[in-house]
Amino acid sequence: MKISNKILLLVFSIAFLSSCGSRKDIVYFQDTSNFETLVDDNAFEPKFKIDDEVSILISTTNPEASIPFNLFRGVAESGGTPDQVSYLVDKYGEIDFPVLGKVKVAGLSPDELRTLLRSKLEGTYLNDPIINIRLKNFRVTVLGAVNRPGTYLVLGERVTILEALGLAGDLNIQGKRQNIMVLRDFNGTKVTRRIDITSKEAFKNPMFYLTQNDVVYVEPSKSAIKTSSLDQRVTIGLSLVTFAITSVLLLTR
Structure with a gap:
């Protein structure tokens, strides 16, 4: 093999190895130990x-x-x-419930609302009422460096960020796992927080459990951004070369 070919092969090998992600960049929950029990103190x-x-x-x-x-x-x-007709929580955080009228529900959990309605109904209107409550528009949106970005309907009462990422086909290899952003709405106020799913501390993060209409954004890694920028420059360069060749051919006819 010629020396020039060996040098070229070496350059390509170094470039390939440098572009590969390390275990630290990719593996989830790296700081957990064998048989470790993780307790959720903030249910x-x-x-x-x-x-x-x-x-x-x-x-x-x-x-x-x-x-x-x-x-x-x-x-x-x-x-x-x-x-069955469902109830829309209005801008004041209330629903208009039959017979009872306006009932404040914003900020209450399903169990708290069930207790509130039972206190208003039992004895006065009904005996031993059974109250079933369900949130019908529980959706989360997952965007960025995932395999299937989109908005997903959640059938239960809660969903974790891991389950939401699973719905979106998981992160692709270029997703930044240490700095996932969750955008949340609190009665008209937008708040954001980051979560690192390569660490077991993710289980204690307030964003580990998602709420309705949360948006999860997975930022692309630096290498992905550089690759995208390089692809754009190559595309522009090829377009310019094609334009130049075409112009020369037309002028020399």
């Missing part, structure tokens, strides 16, 4: 926010007594069952 409890869509179903042993407290519209096309 997450979802809270209702402005613009939430809440489903509330009241039932008792006397079905007729609970009818005034449940709203339904028409008859569903699928099976002849009426569609």
Whole structure:
């Protein structure tokens, strides 16, 4: 092999090795030890926010007594069952509940709202009411360096950032795992915080459990940004060369 070819091969090898991500850049939860038990001291409890869509179903042993407290519209096309009307949390954090009128729900958890409604209904209107509450518009959005960015519907009452990233197909190899941003809305005020999922401290981060309408943004790594910039320069350069060659050919005809 000629010396020039050896030098060229060496240069390509160095460039390839330098572009490869290290274990420190890629592996999750690197500081956990074998058989370590992680305890969540701050148990997450979802809270209702402005613009939430809440489903509330009241039932008792006397079905007729609970009818005034449940709203339904028409008859569903699928099976002849009426569609239950959900409640929208207005800009004041309230819902307009049948018979009871305005009820403040913003900032309450489902259990707290259930307790509040039971205190207002039991004895005065109903005996032993069963109250089922469900948040219907629990969505999270995952953007950036993930395999399937988009907005995802959450069926349960809570979701972790790891589960949200799983819905989005996980981070791609160019995603920055140490500095994931979560954008959250608190009654019209936007707040952001970063979370490092390469560390076990992620489990203690307030953003580990997501709330409705959270936005998760995975920033691309520096190498990805450099590669993108290089690709753009190469594309522009090739376009200029093509334009120059075409111009010369046209002028020399």
